[in-house]
Amino acid sequence: MGRRVINPVILAVALAVGLFLLAGALQPGFLSLRQVYNVLRLAAFLGIIAAGQTLVILAGGEGIDLSVGAVATLGAILTFRLTAEWGAGPAILVALAAGLAIGGANGLGVTQLGVPPLVMTLGMTLVVEGLILAVTRGQLVGEVPRVLVALVGPTPVGAVPGVLLLWALLAGLVALLLARTRYGKHLYAVGTQRTVATLSGVRVHAVLVATYALSGLAASLGGVVILGYTQQVFLSLGDPYTLPSVAAVVVGGTALAGGQGSYWGTVVGAIVLTLLSSLLTGLQLPEALRQIIYGVVLLGLLSVYGRQRALRT
Amino acid sequence: MTRRLGTLLRGRSYALALLLALGGLAANALLQPSLLRPGVLSGNLLNTLPLVLVAAGQTLVVLGGGVDLSLGALVSLCNVTFVTLLAARASAAEVAWAATAALGLGLVGGLLNGACVALLRLQPIVATFATSFVFAGAALYVMPSPGGSVPQGLVQAYYSSPLGIPNFFWGVAALLLPWWAARRTRYGPYLYAVGGDARAAYVTGVPVALVWLTTYALAGLLAGLGALALTLSTGTGDPLVGGPMTLSSIVAVVLGGTRLRGGSGGLLGTVLGVVVLSTVQNIVAFLGVPSWWQTLINGVIVLLALASARLEVLLRRRGTWAGA
8 A cells, every 4th residue: 555645744734724724614713813823822832842852853763852841840930930039131041051951961861871762851850840849849939021921922913922933033043953054964864874873973972962952942941931921830831741742743744763854844733733722722622522632633643644654565 | 699699680671670679678678667567568569559550561562662651541541430430338249340341441442552553553652642632531521520439348458468468469460470471472472572673573474463452452451450459549539640650650661671662671670660669759758858859859769770770881881991
């Protein structure tokens, strides 16, 4: 049975447009510019966090970062706590540096200690949650930087929310990173054939450590931005983004096996997933039913183009 | 003696888990002398039985080269189903019906996962992530908020020690004996072959899809059993109760020496891995560290334990260099 090859990114774009139209048909007013910006703004949070996830998955070798949710929470909480004392700029820098460091530690664990990525980043989740408790002692007091509220918060009619510009900037940067830099070329090489990459002189371990560090950075940036939206912090702030970030990458057509895919796909994947959950929220279904439908639709999406090669080929 | 022990353990995937478990229990006993009283130790072990069962199912899936992220949600679903079907004064027949329904649901959930992975060829991580939403939603549908109770007699029976042997050991025996028997049949080599290299196994005539389907189905069934054990130990229903068990089960599997890539490891290691996890938690709780630090210390210890196999190699290599 030969399967026609459809460009997964185009498929995902078609899906996103279809979902928008479906939402518009079901709920008048969904297609207003304001509502579209709302959905895109929510998608930006997932998309920013999934930027790092894309890199990690591209690197192959069962690469996955399940610590992104906890790192996002940490980023938000650090920013929240430190803004009152040091001001917004330093606070955000510390939060981003913490994410970078934790991601780097993930990379070192994977490369130097040989811990499988899934388990390494899971274990790191526990450590980060522990760090959060130890640092905050359960008391979440602080201040939301005004610049973040301005970035994410409501905008005058017709104006593009700042967070979307930030996301577009990030997408451009990641695309440049992947297409135009040595790191990008090496990343695809590592993801496609690790042994060949090693033999052709790619410093595989360095590439991997950098990749996990960037994932930590993206996750904490996501957390910082989310803080501007929630305007308060809680211990489970980033958790709902962990597995959806993986799903967004896959829906965007990046192969979990690594070496194949792009951040543009992930961008569309994040929009598709966010649309789906906003659509389900808008239908005012009970939470239970919403989760079931989300799961079933995700399964449907995956079986359209998330399938692995058949064994008999 | 130690040398003979060393020879016996060399090459066993569970060797490290055994050492960690024994060391952990010793450290735990030092910090908490009451641990050695029979009631306390068997009670502690019994509390791990639900995770032992779930992690055993996870082991089968991992051995076959997959992973199941939906097991925790499936435990929640079976837990609330069991409690909902049980009246406070249920007769033996009613209890049996409720238990069968919960187990059947576990099996159906496992078959759904298996069908997605083995027949539709979806990637296990994302496919079971998607089904976890289905199970979690269904659990919320059955019981929107925690509640319900279990007949007191059942709870007492769970904490009893038939023939003087605590129920934990009966449970583990009921798990390991069939497993060892199954490993001697054709299924054992099939499972390890599929996990080692699915394509090669397929080419040599192993029914790969069928093996995958059975691992997920058995994992679902074991999640159902784990849910029953969990219900009897907590005595109530909670639609979110299984959530954390997914990740713990994976950590236990890896601690137990089963390779996450599949094809190597076994159930005994996983049982020991669960014991290690729970002793670590006990030790941290009894160390007297401020509660804010406990999660962090717990996490660091788990990470070190996960890395320990490789750390040992690194340290040994460094030693050779120093000697050379």
